Amino acid sequence: GAVVSQHPSWVICKSGTSVKIECRSLDFQATTMFWYRQFPKQSLMLMATSNEGSKATYEQGVEKDKFLINHASLTLSTLTVTSAHPEDSSFYICSAPNRVNTGELFFGEGSRLTVL
Amino acid sequence: QQQVKQSPQSLIVQKGGISIINCAYENTAFDYFPWYQQFPGKGPALLIAIRPDVSEKKEGRFTISFNKSAKQFSLHIMDSQPGDSATYFCAAGGGGGADGLTFGKGTHLIIQP
Numbered sequence: 261g262a263v264v265s266q267h268p269s270w271v272i273c274k275s276g277t278s279v280k281i282e283c284r285s286l287d288f289q290a291t292t293m294f295w296y297r298q299f300p301k302q303s304l305m306l307m308a309t310s311n312e313g314s315k316a317t318y319e320q321g322v323e324k325d326k327f328l329i330n331h332a333s334l335t336l337s338t339l340t341v342t343s344a345h346p347e348d349s350s351f352y353i354c355s356a357p358n359r360v361n362t363g364e365l366f367f368g369e370g371s372r373l374t375v376l
Numbered sequence: 377q378q379q380v381k382q383s384p385q386s387l388i389v390q391k392g393g394i395s396i397i398n399c400a401y402e403n404t405a406f407d408y409f410p411w412y413q414q415f416p417g418k419g420p421a422l423l424i425a426i427r428p429d430v431s432e433k434k435e436g437r438f439t440i441s442f443n444k445s446a447k448q449f450s451l452h453i454m455d456s457q458p459g460d461s462a463t464y465f466c467a468a469g470g471g472g473g474a475d476g477l478t479f480g481k482g483t484h485l486i487i488q489p
Contacts, residue, residue, distance in 0.1 A: 266419075294476050303465060303481045304420065353419050357474035365410070365473045370419040 263287060264356050266368035273344055274376055281339045281371045283310075283354030289334035290356035294365070295327075298351040307352075310337040344375040380468050382480025390488050395453040397483045399466035402447065408473035409442065411451045412465045414482075420465060424451070427472070456487045 263286040273279050283293055291312045296304040308329055309317040316329035326348075328340040337356075341348055353370040381400045389395045401409075410425035426433045426440040426449065433440045439452040453460055463484050467477040 292474070301484075304479045306476060306478070309476060355477075357471075364422060364425065365469070365477055367412075367419040367421070370417075372417070 264354060264366045264368040266352075266354055266371050268371060269369060270372040270374075272374045272376065275345055276343055278340055278342045279344055279373060281341075281352055281354075281373075283337045283339070283356070283368055285335045285356045285358075285366075288356075288358050290337075290358075291334060293331065293337040293354055293356045295329065295337075295339050296353045296355065298353060298370075300351075304353060307339075312337075341373065344373070346375045349373055349375045380466060380478050380480045382466050382483060384483060385481065386484040386486070388486045388488060389456045391456060391458060393456050393487075395451075395456045395460065395485055395487070397451045397464055397466070397485070398448065399450065399468075399480050400446075400448045401468045401478075403468070403470075403478075404447070405470050406468040406478075407471070408469050408477075409440070409449050410467050410473065410477070411438075411440065412467065412479075414463045414465065423464070425473070453485075456485075458487045458489050461485060461487045 265284045267282045293310040295307045298304045307322045310329045310331040312331040318324045331337045351370050355365050355367040411423045412420035413423045414420040424435050424438045426442050437454045442449045463482045465482045466480040469477040
């Protein structure tokens with residue numbers, strides 16, 4: 261089946277630094293990818309929609325200057341958390357729809373960010 | 377985002393019993409209703425999904441019941457096993473899911489041996 265891969269799976273950084281998370285669709289092309297954030301024991305909250313070849317669409321309340329999204333190719337989207345703070349510590353999960361086949365949404369394994 | 381309401385928040389079921397989780401949605405434009413299973417530290421994995429043209433879908437021990445007029449859908453896990461212990465999320469979206477999903481708050485399911 262379709263696979264979405266995220267890297268790194270976990271990262272620890274110092275406050276004030278920037279962290280980049282990659283999301284790849286391994287066996288299908290994705291013109292759209294979605295980035296979610298999940299705090300402990302909470303649900304997934306959509307942060308933004310990444311669009312290949314155009315600007316990302318951010319959900320209300322998500323700072324676009326802090327969470328930079330780049331959809332570099334049909335198989336890669338990156339999320340950069342800039343000037344990270346401890347409150348940015350969370351589980352970041354990307355997903356991509358497999359439009360060619362079923363349109364189902366496939367999720368990556370997630371990236372756990374801890375900001376010290 | 378339109379809200380998706382999920383209940384119960386937590387559920388304890390004896391091994392072999394039936395686990396039932398319910399969800400309700402608001403947006404009538406939604407046309408894709410998946411259920412995801414998530415284990416600690418892992419991303420959510422698609423369990424089963426239904427589209428509004430059918431009222432029920434069964435895959436193995438997992439069944440989705442869908443009531444379009446009531447805007448409700450539910451997950452039934454038959455013969456629940458300890459390995460089913462996880463957090464379950466319902467979700468709803470448009471474009472067959474390709475437009476993104478709105479998630480329920482999740483149900484923490486524990487199957488007691």
